[in-house]
Each structure stands twice: as C-alpha cells, then as structure tokens.
Amino acid sequence: MKVSLFITCLSDAFYPRVGEAMVRLLARYGVRLDFPTVQTCCGQPAFNSGYWEEARDSARTILEAFEDSDFVISPSGSCTGMIHHYPKLFENDPAMLEKAKKLQAKSYEFTQFLVNVLGVTDVGASFPHKVTYHPSCHGSRLLGVKDEPMELMKRVKGLEFVPLPFAEDCCGFGGTFAVKMADISGAMVSEKVDHVKETEAEVLVGLDMACLMNIAGNLRFRGEPVRVMHLAELLAEGAKLA
Amino acid sequence: MSAKTMPNTVKKRAELALNDDFLRKAVKFTTERLRNGKKNASAEHGNWDEWRERGRQIRLHTIAHLDYYLNMFVDNARANGVHVHFADTGADAVRIALEIAKNKQAKTVVKSKSMVSEELHLNHALEGIGVEAIETDLGEYIIQLAGETPSHIVIPAIHKNRYQIADLLSEVAGEKLEADTTVLAGFVRKKLRENFLEADIGMTGCNFAIAETGSMVLFENEGNARMVTTLPKTQITLMGMERIIPSFQDLEVMATLLPRSATGQKLTMYMSGITGPRREADADGPDEMHIIIVDNGRSLQLGDPEFQELLNCIRCGACLNACPVYRHIGGHAYGGTYSGPIGAVLTPALNKNVAEWDDIANASSLCGACYEACPVKIPLHEMLIYLRRRKVEKGHGNKLEGAGMKGFAVLMGNAKRFRAALKMGQIGQKLVVRDGGIRAKIGPLKGWNSYRVLPSLPKSTFRQRFATLDQEIRQGLQEMSPEIRGRMEAALKKREREGGGGHHG
Numbered sequence: 013m014k015v016s017l018f019i020t021c022l023s024d025a026f027y028p029r030v031g032e033a034m035v036r037l038l039a040r041y042g043v044r045l046d047f048p049t050v051q052t053c054c055g056q057p058a059f060n061s062g063y064w065e066e067a068r069d070s071a072r073t074i075l076e077a078f079e080d081s082d083f084v085i086s087p088s089g090s091c092t093g094m095i096h097h098y099p100k101l102f103e104n105d106p107a108m109l110e111k112a113k114k115l116q117a118k119s120y121e122f123t124q125f126l127v128n129v130l131g132v133t134d135v136g137a138s139f140p141h142k143v144t145y146h147p148s149c150h151g152s153r154l155l156g157v158k159d160e161p162m163e164l165m166k167r168v169k170g171l172e173f174v175p176l177p178f179a180e181d182c183c184g185f186g187g188t189f190a191v192k193m194a195d196i197s198g199a200m201v202s203e204k205v206d207h208v209k210e211t212e213a214e215v216l217v218g219l220d221m222a223c224l225m226n227i228a229g230n231l232r233f234r235g236e237p238v239r240v241m242h243l244a245e246l247l248a249e250g251a252k253l254a
Numbered sequence: 255m256s257a258k259t260m261p262n263t264v265k266k267r268a269e270l271a272l273n274d275d276f277l278r279k280a281v282k283f284t285t286e287r288l289r290n291g292k293k294n295a296s297a298e299h300g301n302w303d304e305w306r307e308r309g310r311q312i313r314l315h316t317i318a319h320l321d322y323y324l325n326m327f328v329d330n331a332r333a334n335g336v337h338v339h340f341a342d343t344g345a346d347a348v349r350i351a352l353e354i355a356k357n358k359q360a361k362t363v364v365k366s367k368s369m370v371s372e373e374l375h376l377n378h379a380l381e382g383i384g385v386e387a388i389e390t391d392l393g394e395y396i397i398q399l400a401g402e403t404p405s406h407i408v409i410p411a412i413h414k415n416r417y418q419i420a421d422l423l424s425e426v427a428g429e430k431l432e433a434d435t436t437v438l439a440g441f442v443r444k445k446l447r448e449n450f451l452e453a454d455i456g457m458t459g460c461n462f463a464i465a466e467t468g469s470m471v472l473f474e475n476e477g478n479a480r481m482v483t484t485l486p487k488t489q490i491t492l493m494g495m496e497r498i499i500p501s502f503q504d505l506e507v508m509a510t511l512l513p514r515s516a517t518g519q520k521l522t523m524y525m526s527g528i529t530g531p532r533r534e535a536d537a538d539g540p541d542e543m544h545i546i547i548v549d550n551g552r553s554l555q556l557g558d559p560e561f562q563e564l565l566n567c568i569r570c571g572a573c574l575n576a577c578p579v580y581r582h583i584g585g586h587a588y589g590g591t592y593s594g595p596i597g598a599v600l601t602p603a604l605n606k607n608v609a610e611w612d613d614i615a616n617a618s619s620l621c622g623a624c625y626e627a628c629p630v631k632i633p634l635h636e637m638l639i640y641l642r643r644r645k646v647e648k649g650h651g652n653k654l655e656g657a658g659m660k661g662f663a664v665l666m667g668n669a670k671r672f673r674a675a676l677k678m679g680q681i682g683q684k685l686v687v688r689d690g691g692i693r694a695k696i697g698p699l700k701g702w703n704s705y706r707v708l709p710s711l712p713k714s715t716f717r718q719r720f721a722t723l724d725q726e727i728r729q730g731l732q733e734m735s736p737e738i739r740g741r742m743e744a745a746l747k748k749r750e751r752e753g754g755g756g757h758h759g
Contacts, residue, residue, distance in 0.1 A: 013742055019716050021666070025676055026709055028716035032723060039727045042734025047720045052666040058659050060620055062642030062651065066663035073669060082746060117749050129745045130738050149621035182578045186619025188655075193617055194701025196268050199582040200619070201705060229706025232691060 016081035017045040018074065018119070020091045020221070021053035027221045030087045033248035034122060038085075040253070041130055045085070051077035054094040055101075057187050064101060071098055075111045082118060083129070087242055088220045089121045089151020096154070121151055122244055123160035123219060133163045137250025140170030144213035145243075146204070146227065148220035149182050161219060161243055168250055174211040178203075185226040201230045208238060215239045217246050260589060264617045267587040274584075277413045281405075281584045284412050289575040291518020292627070299514060309511045310630045312504045313566035320556065320565075323465040323498045324547070330468025334530030337544045344550045348379045351457075351490060354544055355385050358488050360454035364446075366472070366479035367391035368459025369569060370492040370548055372404060373591045376457075387457075388449045390478040392442055396422060405585030405593060408516050408571035413584045446478065456482035456540065460493035461568070462508055463545075466501045469529040470545065473512060473522040480524055489531070489540035495547050496565040502527075508568060511629035515570040551604030560640045561603050566630045567596055573624035573634060579617055588614055595624035595634045602641050608648040615641040673717065680711050 015038070019031045035045045055070035074095065078084045086092045096119075098112035126132050145165065151157040165173055184190065184200025204227055208216055216231075216238050218224045228240035241249075248254045261267050271277055296302040316323055328338050341347035351374075355363065363385055365371065377387040377398070389398045393410035397403065399422045404410030411419065420433035423441055431437055458479055462471040470491055472479045483489055499505060513519040532539030555561045574580045574594030585593030589612060590601035598618060602611040615638050624634040645651055665675050686694045691707040702708060 013746070021672070024716045025679070025711055028712060028714065028719050031716040032719065035723055035727060039731055041738050042732045043738075044724075044727060044731055047717070047724070049717055049720075050669045052669050052672040053662075055666065058662055060639055060642070061655065061659065062639065062644070062646040063656070063659040063663075064643055064646075066659045069663040070666035073667065083742070129741060131741050132738075149619075149623070153622040153626050180623070181581075182619045182621035182623065184578070184619060186621070189616070189619045191698055191701050192655075193265065193268070193579075194704060195265075195272055196579055196582055196617065197619065197701070198705035199272055200578050203582075225709065226706065229702070229708060232707040233705060 013082045014046055014080065015043050015083040015085060016078055017047050018051060018054075018078065018084050018086040018091065018095075019047070020086060020088045022225070023087055023221050026225065027242070029254075030221060030242045030244055033242065033244040033254060034085065034087060036253040037126075037135060037244060037248050037251070040135070040251070041132060043130070046081065048077035048081075054091045056091065056094040059094065059097060059101065060186075061188050068101060071101060072108075075108065075115055078115055078118075079111065083125060084115065084119045085122055085125045086119065087122050087244055088222065089148055089155050089157055090220050090222060092119050092121045093150040093154045095119045121155055121157050121219065123164060124155070124157055127160040127163055134167040135164070135247045135251050137167075137247050138169035139246055139250035140172075141214045142172045142174055142212065143215045143217055143246070144174045144176045144208060144211040145179065146176055146183060146208075146216060146218045146223060147179055148218055148223045149180075151219050152180070157219065161217075164243065164247065165217075168247070171250075174213050176216075177207045177210055179207075183223045183226050185223050187222070190226065197226075201226050205230045205234065205236065209236060213238065215241060215246070217241050217243050219243055260586065262589075262612065264587060264589065264613050267589055268583040268617065271583040271587045276415055276418065277584050278582060280413055280415045282581055284409060285575040285581055288409075288517060289572075289627070292515055292572055292575065293518075295514040295518040295520065299510065299520075305507065305510055306629055306631050308507050309568075310566065312499060312507055313568070313630050314563070316498055316500060316504075317496060317556070317562060317565045320496065320498065323500055324495065326465040327463050327468055327498055328547075330466065331530070331545060332468070334468050335543070336468065336530050337542070339544065339546045341546055341548045341550070344374045344548070347374050347492065347546050347548045347550065348376060350546050351376060351492070352379060352383055354488070354490055355380065355455060356383065358454055360385050360488075362386045362388060362449065362453045363455040363457050363490075364388050364390050364449050364453040364482050364486065365394070365457040366459065366474065366482040367394050367410070368457070368492050369404075369407060369591065370459055370494050371457065373550065374492070374548070376492075388446075388453070390446050390449065390476075390482060391474070392439060392476060392478075395442055395446070399423070399426065403586070403591065406571060406574055407569050407592060407594070407596070408574075413586070446481075450478075450481040450485045453482075453486045455488045455490060456484075456486035457490045457492065458482055460491050460497050460545075461512070462499050462505060463493055463497045464500075464502055464505060464527070465498055467529055469502075469527045471505060472526045472528070473509075473524075474526075475517075475519075475523040477524055480526055483526065483528055483540070484538040487541050489528075489543045491543070491545045493545055493547050495549050495552050496567075512568055512570050515568075515572040515627070515629040551606065554606055555603060561599075561637060563632050564599060564603055564637065566632055567600070568630060569596075570629055572627040572629060576623040576627035577618075578621060578623065579619065583617070588617070590614070595638075596632075599634050599637045599641065603637075608645055608650055611641070611645060611650070615645070673715075676711070676715050680713070680715075683710055 055067035059067035102108035184197040190197040396411040406412040531543040580594040622635045687710040
C-alpha cells in the first residue's frame with residue numbers, strides 16, 4: 013500500500029520539521045511515507061481569490077503527484093480541504109473530474125489518518141508541559157476533525173491541557189485575506205493571541221501551519237515566549253523521535 | 255454612521271470601525287451574548303443538525319417551486335381580502351407604497367422592523383411626500399433618531415452602548431435621561447404609544463408567508479408589531495418574494511429554528527399570524543390590508559446553481575453573531591442594507607451588474623463559522639468564493655492581484671520552477687532576515703508585518719531533506735502489525751464500496 017505525503021507548499025518551504033515528524037511517527041507503525049516531488053501547492057490562494065484558471069494549473073501537480081497513491085496524508089486540514097474542492101474546480105473537465113474525485117476520497121488530514129485509519133491514539137509520548145490547542149477552521153468545520161487531536165493529546169503523559177477561550181474563532185489568517193484586509197486580519201490575530209495568553213500555556217499546538225504561522229508571528233511580534241508546534245511535532249518530540 | 259458619509263471600500267470603512275473602541279466593544283458584547291444564547295438553546299433543544307437539515311429541506315423545496323407556492327399564497331391572500339401587489343424593483347415597491355399612502359391621505363406611518371423597507375430606503379421616500387415614518391422597534395427607533403442605518407439584521411443598534419442611546423433619547427425627552435435600560439425603554443414605550451394611536455398606516459415586514467392560508471407571520475419581542483398591525487386603519491406589509499413556506503406545519507420547524515438562532519430564545523415574546531384585514535367579529539385590526547411582494551434582484555438567484563440557496567435565508571442573523579470579521583468591524587463596514595456574511599453575499603448577488611460590486615466579498619477569511627451557525631445550512635463561505643471568481647471572470651478583479659496570480663500559476667504549475675523559487679528565496683532573504691525573522695514592512699509584507707514577524711526560510715526545504723530522511727527511515731522501519739494492515743485494507747475496501755467524497759470523520 014502506497015501512503016504518500018502531501019507536504020503543502022508552506023510546510024515544504026517554512027516547516028520541513030513538520031513533515032519530518034510525520035515521517036518518523038508513521039514509520040513506527042510500519043508506514044513508510046512516499047514523497048512525490050512533482051507536487052507543489054494545492055492552489056488554494058488562487059482558488060479562494062477567484063482565479064480558478066490559475067488554481068487549476070497548480071492543482072494539476074497535486075493530481076499528478078498522487079495518482080497512484082492509496083492514501084494521501086497532509087499536515088493541513090485546509091490544504092486537504094482544498095482537495096475536496098477539486099471536483100468543483102474541474103467540473104467541466106470529465107477526465108480531470110474523475111481524478112479529482114479519486115484524490116478526494118483518499119486524502120486525509122494527518123490526525124484523521126492516524127486515529128481513524130491506523131487506529132492509533134497512544135503514540136507513547138510524554139510531554140510534561142502546559143498545552144493549549146487552536147482548532148483550525150477548515151480542518152474542524154469543513155473536514156470535521158474535532159475529536160482526533162483530543163484523543164491523541166489525552167494520552168500524552170504529563171501533558172496538561174488548557175482549553176483555549178473562543179477556540180473556534182478564526183485566527184484571521186485566511187490566505188490572501190491577511191494581506192488584502194491586513195487590519196481586520198491583524199485585529200483577529202491580536203485577539204486570538206490575547207486568548208492564548210489567558211491560558212498561560214507554554215505551548216500552542218494545532219493542525220495547520222498556516223494558522224500557526226499567523227499566530228506565532230503575532231506572538232513573536234509582541235515578544236510572547238509561547239512555543240508553537242504542529243501536533244505531529246509534539247507527538248514526535250514526546251516519543252523521542254525528533 | 256449615515257450611508258452618505260461612508261467611504262466606498264470595505265477596507266476604508268473597516269478602518270473607521272477598527273478605530274472605534276465603543277463600537278467594537280458594543281458589537282463584541284452583544285454578539286457574544288447572542289451566539290452563546292444560540293449555542294445553549296440549540297444544545298438544549300437537541301438534534302440540532304437534524305432540525306437544520308429539516309429546515310433546509312423545507313426551504314429548498316419551497317424555493318424550487320416558488321412560482322407554485324407564490325401563486326397559492328397570492329390566491330389565498332386575495333380570497334382573504336388582502337390587496338396583493340408585485341414589485342419587480344425597489345423603485346416599483348416604493349411607488350406602490352407611496353400611492354397607498356397618498357390615497358389614504360396619510361400623515362404618519364408607524365413601522366415595525368422590516369429589512370425590506372431598509373433595502374428600499376422607504377422612510378426617506380415617505381418623507382419626500384410629507385409623510386412621517388416612525389420606527390417603533392426600539393433598536394430601529396434609536397438608529398432613526400441617530401440618522402443611521404441598521405448595523406445588524408436583528409439588532410439594528412447593536413453598535414451603540416446605553417450611554418450613547420441615553421444621549422439620543424434625552425434630546426427627544428428634552429431632559430437628561432438616566433443611562434438605565436429600564437428607564438430608557440420606559441421612555442420610548444410611553445412616547446410610541448401616542449404614535450400608535452395617531453398613525454394612519456401601519457407598516458410591517460414579514461418573517462414568513464404561509465402559502466396554504468395566505469397568512470403572514472411576524473416574530474417579535476416588543477409587542478410593537480402587534481400594535482402596528484392592530485391600531486392603524488390601513489396595513490402595508492413588505493415582503494421579499496422568497497419569504498414563503500408551504501404550510502403552518504412548516505412554520506413549526508421555522509419557529510423552532512428562527513428564535514433560537516437569532517437570540518437564543520425558545521420562542522419570541524410575540525408571534526403573530528395575520529390572515530387578512532379585520533373581519534366583522536374581530537375586535538381590532540386594519541380595515542384595509544396590502545401586501546407588497548418585492549423581487550428587487552431576488553429572482554436573479556433562481557436557477558443559478560451557485561446562489562439559489564441564498565433565497566433559503568430566514569434572516570436570523572446567526573451568521574453575523576458567529577462571524578469573527580463582523581465582530582471586529584460591525585455592520586456599517588459592509589456598506590449595504592444587509593451586513594455580515596449574509597450581507598457580503600446578498601448585496602452583490604442582488605445586483606446584476608458586476609461592475610458595481612465593491613470589494614465586500616473579500617472581507618472574509620472564509621472560516622465557515624457562518625455556515626456552521628446557519629439554521630438552514632447556506633454555504634456562505636463557498637458563495638463568497640464564487641462571487642470573487644465571477645468578478646475576476648468579468649474582468650473586474652484587482653489588476654495587481656491578477657498579475658500576482660499569473661505568477662503564482664507559473665511558479666506552482668511546475669515543481670522545478672517551485673524548487674528554483676525556493677532556492678532564490680533562501681538566498682535572497684539574507685538581505686532582510688534578522689534573528690531568524692523578517693520584520694521589514696515592505697511591499698506585500700507591509701500588512702502582514704504590521705502585526706506579525708514573518709519566519710525566515712530554514713536552511714533546507716522538506717524536499718531537500720527527504721532523500722536522507724527516507725534512507726534513515728528505511729533502515730529502522732518497523733514491521734507493520736497485522737491489526738494496522740487490516741485497518742488500512744478495510745479503509746481501502748470501504749472506499750471502493752462507497753466511492754469518493756467522504757470526509758473520513
């Protein structure tokens with residue numbers, strides 16, 4: 013069975029450590045992640061801004077990359093969610109539409125695959141820190157990833173979980189929104205960080221590096237020493253794989 | 255703020271709001287209260303998603319057969335003695351309303367809350383022919399005094415705090431009123447009593463129109479709509495053409511969804527069903543009743559697969575209360591009659607001319623909170639993308655952004671080019687990186703770096719690291735357990751059986 017990593021352009025460029033954590037974690041369960049190098053970006057920035065022709069150029073690399081994979085795993089609910097839009101994006105192209113539907117059916121956000129497919133909830137990690145969690149909108153609302161990260165965190169030894177107030181509120185990233193509507197986005201991320209501070213957590217964890225880059229960026233801007241990690245990183249570090 | 259003095263872009267309007275601490279505090283306070291109320295009420299009711307689906311199905315069915323149900327409604331309303339008028343445009347609706355007012359030689363009109371009337375700017379038109387229009391919903395009364403437009407579909411004066419309201423009402427009272435909500439509401443109540451008794455016409459909106467009986471149904475909390483529909487001799491009801499539901503049985507579902515979604519109430523204080531003018535045995539009610547059915551761009555959505563569901567909206571305002579953008583910028587920043595996520599979609603969708611659309615659809619992070627809150631499951635977050643696409647397709651996109659997206663397609667259309675760009679970035683960033691981050695407020699980074707520090711690119715990308723990593727993994731790879739292998743195979747089989755499209759939840 014071929015299990016492939018859809019790293020996402022953002023993690024490829026900025027957060028290779030997240031991909032590395034996923035590779036090491038899954039190897040423990042006998043899953044060797046394959047990495048097709050023709051992949052680039054899911055096309056979401058163009059798609060969400062209304063430039064669908066441009067989005068299709070980018071999406072084709074993803075469809076090609078994972079054509080013969082059995083499972084496609086990604087560290088982002090948002091980019092996985094974008095794959096769910098491919099059938100709409102290619103609705104007028106029967107051949108591509110068929111491929112799009114196939115890819116959608118085999119695409120998983122990382123914790124969906126770990127918990128729902130492999131049936132793993134205890135990776136044997138220990139992480140004696142105060143941790144809070146931001147559920148990214150696309151993963152939780154559009155893919156329905158809600159319980160999976162909780163199941164995983166619950167079983168990490170020593171992890172003290174502090175709920176994030178107004179956790180379900182968007183962090184204000186929204187892709188090009190953060191650039192186009194910078195002041196609204198800035199107000200949103202500032203409020204999110206206010207809530208993170210309220211928890212007095214040492215670590216903020218999430219499932220989407222775009223949102224985490226946004227929140228981490230504001231934390232750093234304000235000189236707040238909260239560590240920001242993808243859940244895969246936390247689990248790998250806690251299981252001494254990092 | 256009055257519509258006239260508003261800047262013409264969302265960005266500029268939002269800037270005004272973001273710098274208004276009173277507004278932000280007031281909006282935050284009330285939307286939080288409302289959305290918590292909704293959460294509690296829907297949880298207490300139970301099976302909320304099933305009820306949402308039921309509501310959605312009723313709305314989908316009605317809108318799919320809108321011609322049939324509209325005919326049925328009109329036939330029944332006429333049989334009840336109602337004068338029914340059709341208005342294609344806002345101007346038509348205004349003309350019809352003014353004609354009735356002139357015929358009745360009306361001096362004053364008392365109004366209960368109606369978003370359609372706001373859409374038509376009817377108060378202004380009435381003033382133009384010398385008829386005084388008096389809003390009797392407390393929130394509407396306040397914004398009328400302030401010379402503003404509603405900034406929320408359900409709570410028109412959500413952006414004002416009680417001190418600002420006390421100042422406005424004190425002017426009317428001619429004395430300083432205490433900023434106490436009971437005192438203020440008491441004053442307005444007394445004041446409006448006189449208006450109800452004097453008014454020649456009562457004007458209402460319409461929450462639902464029941465096709466099988468020709469009735470119109472109003473949900474309200476203050477009792478003002480009941481006064482408006484019982485005291486004046488003539489009643490005019492303004493109704494969006496999509497307000498129809500087939501039967502009173504369907505109203506049960508709507509009455510479950512609407513108040514809970516809007517304010518967290520099990521039911522509003524008053525729910526009135528009005529079936530025609532006063533009959534002989536009735537103690538009160540208007541002698542003459544008019545219903546003006548307004549299209550004004552609504553029928554543009556019919557047959558449009560991407561937007562027809564927009565007509566399913568029951569105007570509860572839950573999407574506004576859930577929206578993190580609305581929470582920070584309030585309703586006036588949306589620049590139209592309808593605000594929040596529903597307004598961001600409805601305002602452009604009602605206007606056929608794409609060239610006239612402003613940048614309102616961009617004021618969303620597409621987080622989907624609106625969809626999650628919507629009692630009839632309208633996918634507003636997707637419609638926002640469709641609006642953006644239509645604007646680009648019609649050639650009204652931002653030129654700079656268009657050029658940027660062309661570049662994006664070139665870069666991301668091919669992994670070799672993407673890899674080359676990453677390498678260039680790794681080298682080029684050395685000019686601006688300090689201490690592992692980029693703080694420079696230059697070019698497209700200006701907005702981002704006004705609130706954040708951008709991380710620098712690490713020494714190597716994932717694709718540069720993978721070969722080494724994979725070699726290491728191959729050496730220490732664990733044997734896959736039969737349980738895990740079994741689960742993976744089962745997932746594959748399930749997929750073959752059920753086909754694509756699953757969420758794997």
